[in-house]
Amino acid sequence: MKLVTEYEHTKSLPSKHGWQARCDTNARTGDTDTTVTSTHLDGHAAMAATLLQEYTWEIPQVHRRASRTLAPRQLRKTSKGLVAVMGSQNVLNSENAKEWLQQIDAAPPAPIASVWTEVDAWFVQRGHQFAVEGVRPLASLWGSAEELPPNLAVSLAMHGQLALPEQPVFAEEEEWRLYPLNFAPPTPTAAANQAGLHKSVPHWNKGWKIEYHGSSLYGISSAIAVGEVFPSEPDTAAHRSACGRGAYSTGSLKMAARYAITHYFHDPLAPMHPWVVKMVLLIGIPSDGGDLPVAAWEQQDRSGLSKSEKKRTPAFKLTEDDDRLSKRQMRSEQGGRAREKDWTTEALDYSQSTSSRGYPLGICVGAMKPKVAKKYAQEGKVPMMTAKWHLEAELPWARPLR
DSSP, X not given: OXXXXXXXXXXXXXXXXXXXXXXXXXXXXXXXXXXXXHHHHHHHHHHHHHHHTTSOOOOXXXXXXXXXXXXXXXXXXXXXXXXXXXXXXXXSBOSSXXXXXHHHHTSOOOOTHHHHXXXXXXXXHTTOHHHHHTOEEGGGGGSOGGGSOHHHHHHHHHHSEEEEOOOOOOOTTEEEEEEEOOOOOOOOHHHHXXXXXXXXXXXXXXXXXXXXXXXXXXXXXXXXXXXXXXXXXXXXXXXXXXXXXXXXXXXXXHHHHHHSOEXXXXXXXXXXXXXXXXXXXXXXXXXXXXXXXXXXXXEOOOTTOOHHHHHXXXXXXXXXXXXXXXXXXXXXTTTTTSOOOOOEEEEGGGTEEEESOBEEEEEEEEEEOHHHHHHTOOSXXXXXXEESOOGGGSOGGXXXXX
């Protein structure tokens, strides 16, 4: 994780209200005064709200299409059944994945622009024109502040820092781009209320961080339509979870790409070009900005367990007892009407985190030759990929706009 500070970047951030000047002054003078008064907090929230109001933020599709405000329970139901729907449409191909990749690898030479045109169309069809207009090299995330998308630039100005994931090193014959989403950044409650932000925006304080979350393209379309990555639940058959319940993320693009199902936009047995794609969500997680303190995972010794026992026993456990692993307890505390408290648990040695939720900020898209996709490997024993597009396997509210 790289911590980008105000000293590195604020000089180039737009500000009309004295925010930048104060940050620059504090950075240069080393002002570390932590005395906080109610007046200070009110002023901080007001400046943050003013900065947020300079932009017109988008609201996730599900919320825009709903006739009324969705409670957390109703919101979770909008994504329920995605794995089952994908299974019924047989879109996750494991029997022919190797053959497909061989066929694609032997396709006639074509410029990489061929697949970027297809990726752009995929986003535009689903109403994400902003992402296509704002697309940039993924490496720009670790560049200057001028290269940051609006939500990250505003967060940097508000908090004076960005906790970025690891900067990846790319191989030849692959190219990664960042398609930014126009969702407001996670914002402290007072500033979010003053700015009138939509309820889909997390009320996180300084200390939240940015990580990766790999998925299939169908999972990506669902997450950005809802504006949230929901936690995997061990009591759900489709959710395999080494660390119990939670939205899984990592600071390593290489690890996230293992979970990102390789996709080809055409018939792999009659390939049009030799380029496949992987998509990885760039998400915010609560971390130190959430409601509960960050907890830690430690690996369990499962060497003496049978196969069936290993399936029932998570590979990691919390170093201290905590209710965050109990879905019933965490949700009953809020009476089922409000969100559970936001939390993150980290397994630092494995570059993996679980959280109460993940908040989409952008999509990292990699275009690559099949042999490069193979180098990323894949989670699980059986290789899988998707091809063409099965509209019936995409949840209704995530499908292309009419």
